[in-house]
Amino acid sequence: MCGIAGIFHLETAKPVEPARLRKMTDSLSHRGPDGSGIWTAPGVGLGHRRLSIIDLEGGAQPMLTADEAQVISYNGEIYNFQDVRVELESLGHQFATSSDTEVILYAWRQWGVDCLKRLNGMFAFAIFDQRTKQLFLARDRLGVKPLFYAPVSDGSILFGSELKALLANPLLRREPELRAVDDYLAFGYVPDHISLLKGVKKLPAGHYLLLEQGKPEPAPIQYWDMDFSQRNKASASALEDELVALMKDAVSARMIADVPLGAFLSGGVDSSAVVALMSEKSRQPVKTCSIGFDQASLDETSYAKQIAERFKTDHRARTVAADDFGLIDRLADHFDEPFADGSALPTYRVAELARENVTVALSGDGADEALAGYRRHVFHHAEERVRGLIPESFRGPALGWLGKVYPKADWAPRPLRAKSxxxxxxxxxxxxxxxxxxxxxxxxxxxxxxDAMAKQLDGYRGEARMIDLMERAPARNGLDQAQYADMKMWLPGDILTKVDRTSMAVGLEAREPLLDYKLMEFAAKLPTNLRVRRGTGKYLMKKAMERYLPHDILYRPKMGFVTPIAQWLRGPLADEARAISGAGALARMGWFDQQALSKVADDHIAGKADNSRLLWQLLMLDKSLQRLFSL
Known part of the structure; x- marks a missing residue:
């Protein structure tokens, strides 16, 4: 796992100043504490920060082919690199290292852009081909690894693993993109189709960009997509066996490393399944770690301990205070753009704990998206069945009216909270x-x-992107559409951004076996009733894992990392909540009505309303603006 950065001149082959490139690369030192390197040629420069995982002695970057015709800077891991290497050797290619980096180089040399179809892994890389004067930028299928890029005034394209690499170059224009503010407030993160800085782009998951000197910047090209339009007709028992086999292969492939390896263990279904399969594969006790809270309602460590004892792992747990909000500023530094998923705080803490003993940690991320594990998937599936029974001509006016007059009752038992x-x-x-x-x-x-902000947005609505994804999805029903949109937007924008930034902040490589693309393609073809059945999401996976995990782990209510943000904003962070309306960066931007913000804060602090999610969004936006625009 590493950090990459670079400069590429599209129009003319102007020289790249090494000091400027090194500054971009050094901004990513937390991603690669084990080494750094830069390489320049007329019109191009590649930089790299290395976290050594495979071939510790021979994998330094940027790396060149033997004849120096191609050079690469790469962030990630290719899990099937040994198989690809064997194929390339049979075609006459010779290797000087044991690294997956060199395999990507010669795969490009042999197959060009089609090399991406042969690579199974998480990656973002840049290859410059000196023969064709082309720069090849690519990102993995699901978007596990990030890649930002932006054109600047001297005709060059800047790119890097994080926005801060681009910010380190003085030519990057710092102008806010107001539509991204609406996207962020809609979802709590800035999605991949937009950036808070105007002109900055994120290479979409499953896409590549082929730049060539002397030609204009092209649009990214998609090389992979999910397809929910097909259905697997095998028996449920056969599909159970196939799912377990795919999970085993995915876990096994991600256990290859030349450094200490372990796993995050929350005690939930997904991390417990990963640990179970790791234990089956490993001769030594698997190193696991979990974070608990000193507030019982937030703590899951007893479940993690149960799994650790079941599989005899080398387990470490740490309890943190429920008022562990001291990380806020550090996280704002690492995310660059505003990020309001409160689970980033405990995710950082568990990555920090893991890094004390290992350099690579496997996580359970991805199964919820692949197999419909979120409660919202179950609810949406049920709602779609109701939509199918009631004509739209009646449903829209009648239920819309009922929804408006029905009282909002967040305090009531869930069956009585019918307004939404x-x-x-x-x-x-x-x-x-x-x-x-x-x-x-x-x-x-x-x-x-x-009023000025509303006028400038001119009717723009952050939800439009997700609605469009669902309407265009290769899907058969509403559940398919929802999962497709989550994989295209929520997964790379929220979940994978959170894991990448928090793990990289402490120099830890996180690997997600349940995001293996073969497993994802299999899951997309499952019949709907093997994803959601009788109000249970992730149905097939839970049935399949009954051979490994106890019932109370598999079927207990989903919890996830929860932080007591509402209490913080009424207590130790109350002053920061009040300051948002008058003294912070938000006030200076002029985007918000200050009286409205004051009321949001005052009502929450007084206990008249729970505005914690909105206040948390505004607080993280304020801190991001301070850093991006020096406010």
Missing amino acids: TLLSLARSGPEGYAEAVGVTTPAGRHAIYS
Whole structure:
């Protein structure tokens, strides 16, 4: 796992200043504490920071082919690199190292852009081909590894693993993109199709970009996509066996490393499944770690301990205080763009704990997206069945009216909290799901925008991207659409961004076996009733793992990393909540109505309303703006 950065001149082969490139690369030192390197030629420069995982002595980068015709800077791991190497050797290629980096270089040399179809891994890389004067930028299928890029005034393209690499170059223009503010408030993160800095782009997951000197910047090209339009017709028992086999292969492939390796263990289904399969493969006790909280309602360590004892792992647990909000500024530094998923704090802590003993840690991320494990998937599936029974001509007006007059009752038992369900059913499936997965509704956002901000947005709505993804999805039903949109937007924008930034902040490589693309393609073809059945999501995986895991682990309510943000904002962070409306960067930008922000903060602090999610978004946005625009 590493950090990459570079400069490529599109129009003319101007010289690249090594000091400027090194500054970009050094901004990523946390991603690669074990070494650094830069390489320049007329019109191009590649930089690299290395976290040594494979071939510790021979894998330094940027790396050149023997004849120096191609050079690469690469972040990630190719899990099937040994198989690809054997194929390349049979075609006459010779290797000087044992690294997966060199395999990518010669795969490009042999197959060009089609090399991506042969690589199974997580990656973002840049290859410059001196014969064709082309720069090849590529990102893995699911978007595990990030890649930012932007054109600047001297005709060059800057790129890097994080936004801070581009920010280290003085030519990058720092102008806010207001549409990204609406996207962020809608979802709690800035999705991959947009950036908070105007002109900055993120290479989409499953895409590549082929730049050539003397030609204009092209659009990214998609080389892989999920397809939910097909169905596997095998028996349920056969599909169980196939799923377990795919999971075993994925875990086994991700256990290859020349450094200490372990796993995150929360005690949930996904991390427990990964640890179970690791234990079956390993001759030594698997090193596991978990984070607990000193507040019982937030703590899952007893479940993690149960799994650790079951599989005799070398387990370490640490308890952190429920008021562990001291990380906020550090996380704002690492994320660059605003990021309001509160689980980033405990994720950082568990990565920090893991790094004390290992350099690589396997996680359980990805199964919820692949196999419909979120509660919102179960709810949406049920709502879609209701939509199919009630004509739209009646459903929209009648349920919409009922939803408006039904009282909001967050305090009531869940069956009585029907307001959001009624409003959702009144809309189309994509419209209802886009708001269900969101944080702040369009009406809620416009209630706090200034008149000038609303005018500049000109009707732009962050939910539109997710709605469009669902409507265009290769899918058979609403559940397919929801999962497809989550994989294209939520997964790379929230989940994988969180894991990448928090693990890289401490120099740890996180690997996600349940995001293996073969497993994902298999899951997309599962019949709907093997994903969601009788109110249970991830049905087939839970049935398949009954041979490994106890019932109370498999079927207990999903919890996840929870942080007591509402209490923080009424207590130790109350002053920061109040300052948002008048003294912070937000106030100076002029995007928000200060009186409306004051009311949001005051009502929450007084206990009149729970505005914690919105206040947390605004607080993280404020801290991001301070850093991006020196406010």
